[in-house]
Structure formats: C-alpha cells, structure tokens
Amino acid sequence: MMNPVEATTRPARIGRDGTRSQRPGRLASVVVEDLAREIISGNWAEGAVLPTEPVLCEEFGFSRTVIREALKLLEERGLLRVEQGRGTTVQPREAWNLLDPVVLRLALEYDQDMSLLDNLVTVRRILEREMAVAAAGRLTEADLDDLRKNIDAAEASYDDYPRFRFYDQKFHAILMKASGNEVGRTIVAAIHTHGGARPPLSAAASRAELARTVAAHRGVYEALAAGDGELAGDRISEHIDSAWAARKKVRRGARTRR
Amino acid sequence: MMNPVEATTRPARIGRDGTRSQRPGRLASVVVEDLAREIISGNWAEGAVLPTEPVLCEEFGFSRTVIREALKLLEERGLLRVEQGRGTTVQPREAWNLLDPVVLRLALEYDQDMSLLDNLVTVRRILEREMAVAAAGRLTEADLDDLRKNIDAAEASYDDYPRFRFYDQKFHAILMKASGNEVGRTIVAAIHTHGGARPPLSAAASRAELARTVAAHRGVYEALAAGDGELAGDRISEHIDSAWAARKKVRRGARTRR
DNA sequence: GGCCCATAAACATCAGATCTTTTGTCCGAG
DNA sequence: CTCGGACAAAAGATCTGATGTTTATGGGCC
Incomplete structure (x- = not known):
C-alpha cells in the first residue's frame, strides 16, 4: 500500500x-x-x-x-x-x-538547525487545526466510528511502534478527509508522509508519549462527537505542538547528525 | 509572461x-x-x-x-x-x-461548484494569517519600507489592473518571505501564482474594490509597524476573506462557464 | 488441482543521428 | 571605432530502431 x-x-x-x-x-x-x-x-x-x-x-x-x-x-x-x-x-x-x-x-x-522541520510542523498545526474545525460539521456516524476504532487500535499497539504510527497517521487522515478540504489534505498528507519519516519524528517514542498521544486523540474525538469544532481544533493544535516539543527535546540530547 | x-x-x-x-x-x-x-x-x-x-x-x-x-x-x-x-x-x-x-x-x-477554489482560499487565509503573526516579530526596517512603498505604488495603479495585481501579490510576497516560513511561503506562492490566475480571481475589479484592498494592506502594515502581530494576522485574514466573498458575488452574476 | 516454464506484452534503457535554438565571433559597411 | 549581419559553435530537443527487464498468462507436467 x-x-x-x-x-x-x-x-x-x-x-x-x-x-x-x-x-x-x-x-x-x-x-x-x-x-x-x-x-x-x-x-x-x-x-x-x-x-x-x-x-x-x-x-x-x-x-x-x-x-x-x-x-x-x-x-x-x-x-x-x-x-x-x-x-x-x-x-x-x-x-x-x-x-x-x-x-x-x-x-x-x-536542515541543521531544524528550522525547516519547525516550519513544517507549524504549517501542519495551523492547517490541521482549521481542518478539524471544518470536519466537526461534516463528520458522519461512520467517520466517528472509524475514529473511535482507530484510537482503540492505537492503544493496543504500544509495543509495536510502526503499527502505532500507522494508526496515528490514520487518525489524522480520517479527519483531513472529513474536512472536505482537498488542498489542505494534500499538503498535510505530504508533510505526514515525507516529513514525519525523518528523525527525530521517526524515532521510537516512550510508552508515556504514546499514551499521551492516545489521550490527545481521544480528547479530539470527544470534542468532535460533541460537535464542538473549535475545541477539537484547539486540542489537535495543542497535541501537535506538544508532541513536537517533546520530540525536539529528544533530538537535542541525541546528536544524530551523521 | x-x-x-x-x-x-x-x-x-x-x-x-x-x-x-x-x-x-x-x-x-x-x-x-x-x-x-x-x-x-x-x-x-x-x-x-x-x-x-x-x-x-x-x-x-x-x-x-x-x-x-x-x-x-x-x-x-x-x-x-x-x-x-x-x-x-x-x-x-x-x-x-x-x-x-x-x-x-x-x-x-x-471545478464547477468552486469548492476547490474555496479550499484554496481557505488554506491561503489560514497560512497567511499565521505567517503575518510570525512576520511581525521579524520585520526589519527595510522590510517595512518595502511594504510602505509597495502600498503607495499599488495606490497609484488603479487604472492599470495587471500592474495593481503585481503590487498586490508583491505585498503578500514580502510578508511571506519575512515570516521565515519557507514551507508556508512555497504553498502560498503556488496558490497565488496558479490559483489566482483564474476567474473569478483574475477578473478585473472595480475601483472601489481596489481601494478596499489598499486600505486593508495599509491596516496590516500599521499593525505590523506597531508590532501587533495578532492584529495584523486578523486583518489579513479578514482581508482575504472579504476579497474572496466579493469575488464570489461577481462570479455568481456572471455565468462565465464556457 | 497445483506448480513450473515458455511466451507475449509492456515499459526501461541504450545508441546514434538530425533538427532547433541560443550565443558568441568575425568581418565589412558606415 | 561602432554597428549589423553572416557564420559557426554549443547545447538541448526530437526522432528512429534495437535490445533488456519485468509482469502476466497459458499450457504442460506431476
């Protein structure tokens, strides 16, 4: 695939x-x-x-x-x-x-100083926030089901990082698709696929970090289910930001320049 | 060209x-x-x-x-x-x-129902808003000078629409560049260049519309000069939105499908 | 029925030739 | 000495035909 x-x-x-x-x-x-x-x-x-x-x-x-x-x-x-x-x-x-x-x-x-990666995350955060808002008013029951099942599946994959990442990205993909904004979806998908495949974003995460991700997704889901788009947007924006901040910290201590 | x-x-x-x-x-x-x-x-x-x-x-x-x-x-x-x-x-x-x-x-x-064009404008509005915020903290004196001169030049081009559009786009380009976000700049530039070249965005505008654009740019400039990034972002977002709304109205009455 | 190989279909690559566009040079007219 | 046009060189664009590789398919063979 x-x-x-x-x-x-x-x-x-x-x-x-x-x-x-x-x-x-x-x-x-x-x-x-x-x-x-x-x-x-x-x-x-x-x-x-x-x-x-x-x-x-x-x-x-x-x-x-x-x-x-x-x-x-x-x-x-x-x-x-x-x-x-x-x-x-x-x-x-x-x-x-x-x-x-x-x-x-x-x-x-x-991109030695990570400024480009920072740019990428910023664009992603901005777009996903707004797309979550848009999605709130368009999600079908089937979409919500999908999201819920996806979160559960991710929660069951703490020991299989690639699998976890798959469900993580899938969650965002469902949302992007539901937003109805094809242009935004194209951009975010490009960032996800090709930007996220590099360290420090691709490095395995701690169990606590994975748990935080699942919790954040669940928070977004609940806001969406309640029809509160703004809240969902705020939460996904916060989620992306904090995940990135955690990753930057990891990288800082690692010195992975080859 | x-x-x-x-x-x-x-x-x-x-x-x-x-x-x-x-x-x-x-x-x-x-x-x-x-x-x-x-x-x-x-x-x-x-x-x-x-x-x-x-x-x-x-x-x-x-x-x-x-x-x-x-x-x-x-x-x-x-x-x-x-x-x-x-x-x-x-x-x-x-x-x-x-x-x-x-x-x-x-x-x-x-794109018969203009949904794609709508997507495009949405993405542009979101990105430009945030990039204006980022630019506020990074603009140099020279950048501000550039912006001011650009607005004046646009104001002097009411009778030459292609020229006016040039300055219009230039204004946004300066801002994008100053924001320091290369990814955002690439995306917005693509939308400007290739999306804006189609009707109804490419159709000539009324003098009143041009004047509103200049006024909006000036408002953004003043917010930036005052160091108020949030205000500048709000203004540019509002500017893009209202300009698009005006354009949609034009299109609706025109029936330009060939 | 299932496995293996021959064959065909379709794209991938190679090799060499010819055409067009661009650019720079050289030389004669003024 | 300067300006133009003719000419030649450089570099990419296109054409042609042949050969290699991959994939799918079909027919035997066990």
Missing part, C-alpha cells in the same frame, strides 16, 4: 558493467537523488551551470534517455532550469518545491 | 512535415496538457488503463521520447502510475498533487 522503499537508495553509480546486484527501480532516480543532493546541500550554488548532457552520461555511466529523464524531473521540482541552446542551471532556493518528496527529504537532511 | 496558449491545444498532430508554423515550447507539454485534461475532467476514471506507448505515439504523432517524457511528468504529478510489464493506469484523485501548476489549473477549470 504505502511505499517505504528508497529511504537509503544510493547504489553507488552502477553502470552496465554486469555487477548490478540490485536495480533501484529506475536508473533515473539514482541520478535525481545524486544531483538533487548536490543542489540542496548547497554544494552547487544558485546559477551554477551543470555539465552538458553527454558529459553527465559519461559521469554516471547511463544513457542520455536516463539523464534527460532525471533532468526533466529535477526541473519539474524547481531545482533546475533546462534551456535549449544555453544549458542547465541551478535554480534559487525560492523556486524549490519543498513539498516534493525528494526535495523535502533532502532539505530536511541538510 | 504566462502562457495563454494551449487552452485548446491539439495543433492537428504536427509532425516534421515542414508546416510547423509554431512550436509549443516543448512537444511533451502538449501531451501532458492533453492527457492531464482527460484525467482531471473525469473522462478517464481511476484505474483506467492508457493505451501503450507505441499507440500513444501514433495518436499524437510524436516519438516515444516525447511521449515517455510526458508520461513521466504526469506520474510525478500523481496523475498516472507507470509500471514496467503492466502498463500505465490512472491514479485516484487522492494521489493528485493539487499544488502542481498544471494540475491546479485544470482542476480549477473543472
């Missing part, structure tokens, strides 16, 4: 030299990853000109088909600008599409 | 037969537009299987290079799923990246 692959894709420039023990799905994704990293890490500054396509072919050992596909995808993500007759140049950070999975993942990886 | 072409793109399958009086920038964009329209209009339902690449080549009259590039871009946008050995299928609406320019434009075009 999901796609938890490619978190560490980086098969080190495989060519056609026979030793391709594993193929990364698409060759172009290797090139995308590589070039995106150069750009996002700041190694290649804004305005820098990339080598020409034939040169890149030689460097990576892939054909032009693959290289071109990668360049097009990077252009689509706002990292590059490809112009006939002129060459390929690096776009300014303002043009990057930070909601794109690859861009987001790499940007977070090089 | 924009690209008002290709609303009805289908230049009768130009080949290399000499008569290519005009090239649409990239051939792939024609294919992207065409296929995206089929999907977003609902003409092709979720799960539908597209013709194979060779067939598409024949239909469009382009080579596989072009067709493949288009398919890859559509996959990137969440509209399609391309799988080796199986074929190309249409993705469910939930997977669409509604913030992508092309997807957003077409989705709005087929």
